[in-house]
Amino acid sequence: MPEIKVTPLGAGQDVGRSCILVSIAGKNVMLDCGMHMGYNDDRRFPDFSYITQNGRLTDFLDCVIISHFHLDHCGALPYFSEMVGYDGPIYMTHPTKAICPILLEDYRKITVDKKGETNFFTSQMIKDCMKKVVAVHLHQTIQVDDELEIKAYYAGHVLGAAMFQIKVGSESVVYTGDYNMTPDRHLGAAWIDKCRPDLLISESTYATTIRDSKRCRERDFLKKVHESVERGGKVLIPVFALGRVVFATPGMLHAGQSLQIFRKWAGNEKNMVIMPGYCVQGTVGHKILSGQRKLEMEGRQILEVKMQVEYMSFSAHADAKGIMQLIRQAEPRSVLLVHGEAKKMEFLKQKIEQEFHVNCYMPANGETTTLFTSPNIPVDISLGLLKRESAIGLVPDSKKPKLMHGTLIMKDNSFRLVSPEQALKELGLGEHQLRFTCRVHIQDPRKEHEMVLRVYNHLKGVLKDYSVQHLPDGSIMVESILIQATAQSEDQGTKVLLVSWTYQDEELGSYLTSLLKKGLPQTTA
Numbered sequence: 168m169p170e171i172k173v174t175p176l177g178a179g180q181d182v183g184r185s186c187i188l189v190s191i192a193g194k195n196v197m198l199d200c201g202m203h204m205g206y207n208d209d210r211r212f213p214d215f216s217y218i219t220q221n222g223r224l225t226d227f228l229d230c231v232i233i234s235h236f237h238l239d240h241c242g243a244l245p246y247f248s249e250m251v252g253y254d255g256p257i258y259m260t261h262p263t264k265a266i267c268p269i270l271l272e273d274y275r276k277i278t279v280d281k282k283g284e285t286n287f288f289t290s291q292m293i294k295d296c297m298k299k300v301v302a303v304h305l306h307q308t309i310q311v312d313d314e315l316e317i318k319a320y321y322a323g324h325v326l327g328a329a330m331f332q333i334k335v336g337s338e339s340v341v342y343t344g345d346y347n348m349t350p351d352r353h354l355g356a357a358w359i360d361k362c363r364p365d366l367l368i369s370e371s372t373y374a375t376t377i378r379d380s381k382r383c384r385e386r387d388f389l390k391k392v393h394e395s396v397e398r399g400g401k402v403l404i405p406v407f408a409l410g411r412v413v414f415a416t417p418g419m420l421h422a423g424q425s426l427q428i429f430r431k432w433a434g435n436e437k438n439m440v441i442m443p444g445y446c447v448q449g450t451v452g453h454k455i456l457s458g459q460r461k462l463e464m465e466g467r468q469i470l471e472v473k474m475q476v477e478y479m480s481f482s483a484h485a486d487a488k489g490i491m492q493l494i495r496q497a498e499p500r501s502v503l504l505v506h507g508e509a510k511k512m513e514f515l516k517q518k519i520e521q522e523f524h525v526n527c528y529m530p531a532n533g534e535t536t537t538l539f540t541s542p543n544i545p546v547d548i549s550l551g552l553l554k555r556e557s558a559i560g561l562v563p564d565s566k567k568p569k570l571m572h573g574t575l576i577m578k579d580n581s582f583r584l585v586s587p588e589q590a591l592k593e594l595g596l597g598e599h600q601l602r603f604t605c606r607v608h609i610q611d612p613r614k615e616h617e618m619v620l621r622v623y624n625h626l627k628g629v630l631k632d633y634s635v636q637h638l639p640d641g642s643i644m645v646e647s648i649l650i651q652a653t654a655q656s657e658d659q660g661t662k663v664l665l666v667s668w669t670y671q672d673e674e675l676g677s678y679l680t681s682l683l684k685k686g687l688p689q690t691t692a
């Protein structure tokens with residue numbers, strides 16, 4: 168049976184380091200190649216050794232697709248292509264291709280120039296990596312090879328962000344990347360057509376959140392800023408790098424400018440930090456949002472946080488309502504959640520299964536989900552058979568599946584459904600009929616023909632809606648079921664009846680047998 172396999176190398180029950188391996192109809196595609204903001208060691212990149220233990224990565228992977236320029240979706244790309252050694256095609260939209268190298272260079276500078284790490288990708292490697300990138304337009308169908316095709320859809324979220332449809336024959340998967348179903352002040356809402364994929368792989372960062380209106384959020388936001396400024400304080404808003412509002416970055420206070428300012432301002436209770444979105448575990452942002460007020464900084468220094476900490480979601484991710492909305496739009500046969508926390512995913516998974524009656528999966532990193540698909544196989548059918556089988560209407564309706572009976576002929580790589588008579592004629596075969604026969608013992612001391620007459624009268628009386636005939640050769644026919652008396656058994660008082668039927672009349676044949684086994688009514692002779 169055809170199957171689709173999905174293994175997250177990153178972002179499985181976690182946010183950050185997005186990297187999902189998909190096998191569909193013999194093709195292998197890697198979705199995103201991100202870094203993890205919460206780690207500075209080996210765990211920051213996906214574990215690519217999962218992909219293949221023997222052989223070259225390029226031979227195994229048919230292509231890599233990058234959904235958008237955020238580093239948790241593309242931060243490991245130069246490492247993967249220039250250091251691990253992937254040499255095949257990489258697809259992303261034009262804006263992503265333009266912005267991606269800028270962010271990668273920024274990331275490299277912080278890691279190598281500022282933190283002094285070695286064994287990291289170089290500026291030249293970023294350039295060489297980008298040479299392998301094929302830029303795509305939205306809604307453009309890209310033929311990766313003869314069988315594998317991909318197509319990008321608008322995802323909102325940030326400039327250039329795209330959802331990707333991956334298709335081989337009649338099997339397909341849609342990967343959302345990060346997306347937003349409500350338009351904000353500079354980007355529109357994500358959109359996809361009713362493409363009914365076998366699987367929708369969706370992010371689920373805000374799986375349990377339902378956001379209030381944007382207007383209320385903006386009003387509350389301004390109120391908080393005014394409060395702090397009136398007290399004589401300063402307000403820090405760490406934000407997500409490119410393509411959003413411009414304050415200090417990065418958004419999760421894990422490095423760079425926003426972290427420096429935070430360290431300077433944290434000691435003054437008049438100041439305020441407003442966290443505008445989700446923070447990954449391990450980042451300073453996540454620590455202060457979960458109430459930690461004493462932070463260990465580099466060099467074992469303890470930073471006491473006296474400033475006010477506020478959270479207001481101005482995130483560009485879909486909330487629970489948005490995720491449900493996308494599922495309604497695409498009508499997938501199953502859903503798989505990535506890029507979220509296990510607990511929140513569990514809640515959304517139940518909601519999805521209840522509302523849409525489809526399976527929902529949430530594999531952890533390194534865990535493979537296998538789902539079986541039922542591919543469409545085109546079959547030619549003769550007009551005669553179609554007429555015979557369609558009592559209701561001649562025009563087939565894809566929304567109302569209909570059962571057809573016939574003989575399937577496989578010839579020259581194509582399938583045809585024909586009537587059994589036609590199949591026999593084409594294949595030059597004779598027709599055989601298979602009959603099932605049952606023996607029924609009847610207690611009756613009278614002569615055989617008298618006993619048969621009694622059986623005939625009994626059946627005629629009981630089976631009023633059926634045709635019951637007594638034939639000249641002494642047998643009885645009920646519809647197509649044949650009942651014959653046979654040679655007497657050793658016991659003079661017992662007669663044997665043979666009841667026989669064809670495969671099609673199984674139900675009536677068994678019914679008659681059980682009826683006769685109950686015996687004949689007593690008659691006054």
Ligand SMILES: [Zn+2]
Binds near residue numbers: 235237324345
């Ligand atoms: Zn993103």
